[in-house]
Amino acid sequence: MAAATAAGIGLAIIVTLTMIGWVAAPHDTFGEEIVDLLQGAVLAWLVGHHVSFSVPDGEISLLPLGFVLLPGLLLYRSGRWVARNCEIARLRHVHRAATAIAGPYAAIAGTLALLARTDAVEPSMPRALLMGFVIAFLAGGLGVLRQLMRDKGVVARDLLGLMPARSRSLLVGMLASTGTLLLGGLLLFTIALAVSLPEAVETTRLLGPGWVGGVLLILIQLAYLPNAVVFAVCYALGPGFAVGEMTVVAPTGVSVGPLPMLPMLAALPENGAAPVVSLSALLVPFVAGAVGGALTQRSAPDLVSEAAPLWGFVCGVTTGLLCAALGALAGGSLGGQRLSDVGPSAWQVGLVAALEVGLAAAIAAWVANWWYTRAGLATAEAGTAEKPAAERPETEAPAEPRPAVELPVDVPVGKGLATVTPLRPREDPPEEAARDTPVPEEAAPSVEEERESRERERRERDEAKAARKAAKAAERERRRRERAERPRWWRRGPAEEDSEDLYGITYEADPEEVETPRN
Numbered sequence: 454m455a456a457a458t459a460a461g462i463g464l465a466i467i468v469t470l471t472m473i474g475w476v477a478a479p480h481d482t483f484g485e486e487i488v489d490l491l492q493g494a495v496l497a498w499l500v501g502h503h504v505s506f507s508v509p510d511g512e513i514s515l516l517p518l519g520f521v522l523l524p525g526l527l528l529y530r531s532g533r534w535v536a537r538n539c540e541i542a543r544l545r546h547v548h549r550a551a552t553a554i555a556g557p558y559a560a561i562a563g564t565l566a567l568l569a570r571t572d573a574v575e576p577s578m579p580r581a582l583l584m585g586f587v588i589a590f591l592a593g594g595l596g597v598l599r600q601l602m603r604d605k606g607v608v609a610r611d612l613l614g615l616m617p618a619r620s621r622s623l624l625v626g627m628l629a630s631t632g633t634l635l636l637g638g639l640l641l642f643t644i645a646l647a648v649s650l651p652e653a654v655e656t657t658r659l660l661g662p663g664w665v666g667g668v669l670l671i672l673i674q675l676a677y678l679p680n681a682v683v684f685a686v687c688y689a690l691g692p693g694f695a696v697g698e699m700t701v702v703a704p705t706g707v708s709v710g711p712l713p714m715l716p717m718l719a720a721l722p723e724n725g726a727a728p729v730v731s732l733s734a735l736l737v738p739f740v741a742g743a744v745g746g747a748l749t750q751r752s753a754p755d756l757v758s759e760a761a762p763l764w765g766f767v768c769g770v771t772t773g774l775l776c777a778a779l780g781a782l783a784g785g786s787l788g789g790q791r792l793s794d795v796g797p798s799a800w801q802v803g804l805v806a807a808l809e810v811g812l813a814a815a816i817a818a819w820v821a822n823w824w825y826t827r828a829g830l831a832t833a834e835a836g837t838a839e840k841p842a843a844e845r846p847e848t849e850a851p852a853e854p855r856p857a858v859e860l861p862v863d864v865p866v867g868k869g870l871a872t873v874t875p876l877r878p879r880e881d882p883p884e885e886a887a888r889d890t891p892v893p894e895e896a897a898p899s900v901e902e903e904r905e906s907r908e909r910e911r912r913e914r915d916e917a918k919a920a921r922k923a924a925k926a927a928e929r930e931r932r933r934r935e936r937a938e939r940p941r942w943w944r945r946g947p948a949e950e951d952s953e954d955l956y957g958i959t960y961e962a963d964p965e966e967v968e969t970p971r972n
Contacts (some may be wrong), residue, residue, distance in 0.1 A: 454532055454542040454870075455519055455532070455535050456554050456555075456556075456557035456558035456561060456589065456591070457532070457557065457561065458527075458528040458531055458534075459524065459528045459530070459531040459554075459558065459589075459593075460558060460561045462527055463498060463501070463523055463527050464495070464498050464565075466523065467494045467495075467497045467498045467501070468494040470491070470492070470497075470669070470672075471490060471493055471497060472492040473665060474665065474666070474669050474691055475490055475641055476665075481913060485902070488609060488949065490536035492568075492569050492571060495565050495568060495569040496569045496574060496705030496874075497636065498565065498587055499562070499565060499566060499576050499581060500516050500517070500520060501520035501521060501523055501524055501771075502524055502562060502581065502584045502585055502588055503516050503518070503521060503580075503584050503588075503686065503782070504516075504522055504562070504566065504577060504580050504581045504584055505576075505577050505580055505785070505792070506574050506576040506577060507574070507575045507576075507577070508573060508574060508788065509592055509931055510788045510789040510791070511786060511788045511789025511790070511792060512786050512788075513785075513786065513787060513788065514785030514786045515680075515784065515786060515787050515795050516675075516785060516795065517673070517676030517679075517680060517847060518674055518677075518679035518680055518782060518783060519587065519676035519677065519678055519679050519776070520676045521724045524592070525588060525591075525592040526594035527555065527590050528558070528588065528593045528596065529592045529595055529596040529599075530596060530947055531593060531596065532550070532551070532554060532592065532593035532594060532595065532596020532597040532598075532599075533552050533596040533597070533599060533600040534595070534596075535553070535554060535596075535955060536596070536597045536600035536601050536604070537600060541597070541601060544598065544601055544602070544605075544607070544612075545919070546937045547597050547598045547601065548594065550593070550594070550597045551589075551590045551591075551593050551594030551597060552590065554589050554590070554593035554594075555585075555586045555587075555589035555590035555593060556586070557584050557820050558586070558588075558589035558593075559581075559582050559583075559586035559589065561580045561583075561585070562581040562582060562585030563578055563581050563585070564582070564746055564768075565581070566578045566581035570821050586587075588830070594855075600890075602893040606749070609954075615828050616750060618753040619753055619764070621752060621753070622748070622749045622751070622752045622764070623749060623771060624748070624755040625720060625748050625749070625752065625769060626745040626746065626748050626749035626765075626768035626814065627745065627768055627771040627772050627775065629741075629744050629745045629748045630741040630742060630744060630745030630768065630769070630770055630772040630810055630814065631775050631776070632798070633685060633737070633740060633741035633744050633745075634686050634689070634690075634738065634741045634772075634806075634810075635682060635683075635735060635778065635923065637685075637686070637688060637689055637734065637737035637741070638682040638683065638685035638686035638688075638737075639682045639685070639742070639847075640690065640733070641682075641685040641689060641737075642678075642681050642685040642720055643668060643720075643735050645685075645720040645722070645731070646717065646719065646720040646887035648720075649719040651721040653716040653717065653719040653720075654716075656715070656716045656718075657670070657716045659714065660716075663826060666669060666932075672802075677717065678717075679783070680784075681720070681780050681909040682719060682795075683780060683782075683783035683796065683797075684702075684778075684783065684796070685734075686737075686804050687780055688702060688703065688704065688731070688734065689734040689735060689737040689738060690738055690805050690806050690809065691703065691704060691735065691809075692796040692797060692798060692801040692802055692805055693705075693797065694784070694795075694796055695794050695795060695796065695797075696709050696710075696712065696721070696792075696795055697709070697710055697791045697792045697793075697794065697795060697822040698793060698794050702721060702722065703727070704727045704731070704732055704734075705729055706725070706726060706727060706870055707721075707722045707723065707724055707725060708724055708725070709721060709724060710791065711791075713792075720903070721872035725777055726839065738806065738810050738813070739809060739810040739812075739813040740813075741772070741810055741813070742765075742769055742809065742810040742811065742812065742814040742815075742817065743762040743766045743770075743814070743816075743817040744773075744812025744817075744818030745765075745769070745772060745810065745814045745817075746765035746768060746769075746813065746815060746816065746818035746821065747817045747818070747820075747821040749764055749765055749768045749814065749818055749819040749821075750764070750765070750818045750822045750825060750873020751821065751825070752928070754821075754822050754826055754955075755822055756826070758819065758822060758823065758826075761818045761819045761821075761822035761823075762818055762819045763815070763820025764818060765811070765814035765815035765816070765817060765819070766811040766814060766815040767811075768810075768811070768813070768814045768886075769806075769808075769809075769810035769813070769814045769815070770807045771809050772807070772810045772811075773802075773803045773804065773806035773807025773808075773810065773811070774803055774812075775930030776802050776803055776806040777799045777800060777802055777803025777806070778799075780797040780798070780799045780803070783796055784796015784797055784799075817885050836924065848960060883949070887952070904927065
């Protein structure tokens with residue numbers, strides 16, 4: 454129901470917009486064009502799912518990324534509806550609900566790809582199945598997760614806390630670097646379009662779309678805005694992009710031919726040398742790398758200074774992979790003639806982004822790691838110096854200050870490479886301790902007694918742990934019997950074990966593993 458509802462509402466919106474455009478344009482009688490109108494609406498719905506199609510002259514794969522927003526929002530809403538009306542006990546079961554939505558949705562997309570086929574246009578059915586499943590899985594799963602988090606009172610920080618410290622820091626650094634690149638690309642495109650605004654206005658006047666056509670023209674250009682931002686990012690990285698065969702738009706020079714009459718294309722520079730002002734965009738990748746490298750080390754500083762640049766470079770590599778994927782999605786073909794190659798080269802963009810962002814991130818990560826560890830050492834030394842002498846034991850002689858190994862409060866000690874094992878000062882041998890230390894009134898326990906005491910405590914802990922496990926097993930068995938007795942005829946297999954844990958993950962530390970390490 455969720456998949457059919459999302460597909461039906463999206464198709465209804467596309468059909469409505471198509472009807473508005475048909476009414477505003479010159480046309481023949483309604484009965485002769487109704488079939489072509491509906492097929493065009495279905496084709497537009499498939500284009501919103503980034504499904505390419507073949508034409509007699511070649512293939513149309515330069516599709517607007519902004520159209521994906523419509524099915525994404527509808528599937529997100531359907532995912533929340535599924536979470537409200539179905540029993541999903543644990544957050545880790547979100548993928549099951551997402552798969553339940555994505556399967557029927559992919560089948561609907563494949564069926565519509567078959568219905569939209571004509572002699573002149575042939576949508577790609579494999580791509581319709583793949584993209585329908587991927588978009589429905591991601592957007593629907595995000596909706597299910599958001600609704601469960603809202604019902605259980607979970608915040609996003611708690612979910613990130615389940616990840617290892619190093620993986621979480623790399624994820625944050627990659628997203629920060631990519632976001633900075635996209636922001637710089639949007640700024641570059643906006644400035645270029647503002648400079649060429651008179652030319653864009655003249656192109657719109659020559660088209661003469663009218664009020665209805667003008668609105669539809671604005672919607673189409675907004676849908677292509679994400680593609681333009683990705684193209685601007687590729688320009689800032691250096692490789693640039695093409696707008697047809699044997700053309701290039703890059704900081705090294707501009708060479709383009711005749712272009713379609715689209716007002717937003719006025720932002721392209723003229724043939725010849727690249728504008729000098731646009732060369733300032735080459736600083737954007739290094740700024741993005743600096744931001745990503747600093748955030749990579751903020752949540753998980755390294756005690757070994759040589760490791761910080763390595764993790765910063767890894768952040769740049771992951772950012773390069775993401776930029777390559779965006780470049781592949783933003784580019785494509787507009788037929789088999791001169792515009793058969795439009796967009797950036799994915800592998801060149803990914804390689805250059807990994808090198809530029811990775812280099813800047815490595816340097817920034819080293820500097821940030823030095824700053825965080827330096828601040829931690831200064832805090833620890835200040836705390837030691839301000840400790841009053843009255844709090845020290847009388848028998849304790851004032852020792853020389855030792856180098857502090859404590860980190861700032863916001864550093865997750867014990868995770869990743871930020872693990873710190875506090876060591877106690879080496880004890881003197883028994884013979885020297887006996888000569889230097891006065892003999893206490895009560896004799897210290899022997900080694901055998903200490904060993905027996907530790908073994909007794911270990912046995913008690915093992916017995917208590919076994920008792921807890923037995924109690925948990927009995928409770929699970931009781932709940933399983935209760936759930937099996939419920940009349941749920943629509944379930945094929947036995948019900949799953951219920952649990953009161955919030956995330957479906959139970960952490961239990963072994964007491965032996967948390968004992969104070971001994972020299």
